[in-house]
Amino acid sequence: MSALETWLTIILLTVATILTRSSFFLLGHAVKLPPKVQHALRYAPAAALAAIVAPDLALVDGALQLSWTNPKLLAGVGAAAFFLTTRHLLGTIIVGMALYSLLRVML
Template identity: 45%
Template sequence: MLLGMAGLAGISMLTRSFFFISRADWRLPAWVERGLKYAPLAALAAVVAPDILLVQGQWQPHWQDPRWPAAVLAMAWAAWRRDMLGTIVVGMGVLTFCRVVLGWPL
């Protein structure tokens, strides 16, 4: 077990430090740099969207589901301000308000 863990750690360190070990300067193409700007938003959408749209793997939308107004208002905030942290705060604030104050179940 320890040998396997050490091997995986070594491989991980080697592959992650490859760009630092090399003497040549690495420059990403412009199209890759443009594409990487959207990676955080794509990752957040991939994590959040299934939780909003599905209930235990089934499509069951309900108007009193607090995830819907939280998602809509968070998207509106994101379109207005272009602020990721603010988007998360607004979404979680609306979700908490709907659950605590209005008593809507998840």
């Protein structure tokens, strides 16, 4: 790719990003999403977070490892259990990191 093609690609992708992200602000109330779509969009942040976190917990060196010897997976399960019982986000991070550090040393 030449320098001109690279810059043209960057500029076009920037314009496409700005148009798609600002479309709801520019159009205002002219576009109404159906209630089912609005309901589905409420789950988008959780789904995106799960898509980022789950592979990191389950994959070790690119291979799926769902065993008791995977410290990341065990720490993730422990942190999730802590969060489900307390709903304390900072505590979840602390417990997850402490569990991971302890399990990494032990296993």
